[in-house]
Amino acid sequence: MIAAPDRTPLPREFFDRPVLEVAPDLLGRTLVRSTPDGPIHLRLTEVEAYDGPKDPGSHAYRGRTARNAVMFGPPGHAYVYFTYGMWHCMNLVCGPDGTASAVLLRAGEITEGAGLTRTRRRSARNDKELAKGPARLATALDIDRALDGTDVCAEPSSPLSILTGTPTPDDQVRNGPRTGVSGEGGVHPWRFWIANDPTVSPYRAHKPRRRST
DNA sequence: CTAGTGATTCCCT
DNA sequence: GGGAATCACTAGC
Numbered sequence: 452m453i454a455a456p457d458r459t460p461l462p463r464e465f466f467d468r469p470v471l472e473v474a475p476d477l478l479g480r481t482l483v484r485s486t487p488d489g490p491i492h493l494r495l496t497e498v499e500a501y502d503g504p505k506d507p508g509s510h511a512y513r514g515r516t517a518r519n520a521v522m523f524g525p526p527g528h529a530y531v532y533f534t535y536g537m538w539h540c541m542n543l544v545c546g547p548d549g550t551a552s553a554v555l556l557r558a559g560e561i562t563e564g565a566g567l568t569r570t571r572r573r574s575a576r577n578d579k580e581l582a583k584g585p586a587r588l589a590t591a592l593d594i595d596r597a598l599d600g601t602d603v604c605a606e607p608s609s610p611l612s613i614l615t616g617t618p619t620p621d622d623q624v625r626n627g628p629r630t631g632v633s634g635e636g637g638v639h640p641w642r643f644w645i646a647n648d649p650t651v652s653p654y655r656a657h658k659p660r661r662r663s664t
Numbered sequence: 665c666t667a668g669t670g671a672t673t674c675c676c677t
Numbered sequence: 678g679g680g681a682a683t684c685a686c687t688a689g690c
Contacts, residue, residue: 532674533675542682
């Protein structure tokens with residue numbers, strides 16, 4: 452018999468550790484997004500670590516700004532940013548207050564409330580694609596800058612929370628280069644995913660683009 | 665399956 | 678001014 456998933460929110464101490472410990476430990480956990488229409492549950496299958504102001508791939512690399520201020524705050528809060536003129540992506544802040552490290556939530560499996568995501572994810576050809584990529588994940592869960600700074604170590608009835616759920620055994624965790632990260636920041640193998648999971652996004656190396664017109 | 669490109673706007677230089 | 682932790686769509690193999 453398999454034990455029931457633990458519905459207790461992750462304690463703040465979970466996030467108050469080095470980001471490279473927290474990132475793989477997040478795989479298999481359940482992110483709960485409570486909306487007026489009902490809850491959406493996401494089982495995390497792919498994440499990336501961003502290791503503070505010394506990491507050239509991190510938004511914190513050039514210091515604190517209005518946009519990234521939440522990264523410099525206490526752990527267990529959501530850092531949500533807007534990118535490519537159209538999309539949002541969500542991170543979880545790790546390490547002690549002031550550390551400015553975070554984990555980007557790259558992909559997951561919608562385990563409850565898939566129907567609630569469909570109006571925003573019309574292009575998804577099947578349920579595996581609903582949150583297959585960081586901007587798709589944020590779109591599916593209706594996450595934008597309004598949720599920047601939200602405490603995820605809260606009751607599941609709050610707008611955003613993360614449950615203890617079922618951790619992924621180490622022998623099922625894989626890691627490799629980060630996706631879409633420009634420059635030398637891309638070399639670190641700080642992308643973590645669950646082996647053979649169909650909801651993990653395809654790897655894409657960073658491609659610098661020249662402006663058209 | 666891979667590779668190329670347009671979309672669209674905020675933020676920092 | 679121009680890049681950005683991306684996606685959707687198209688062409689071609």
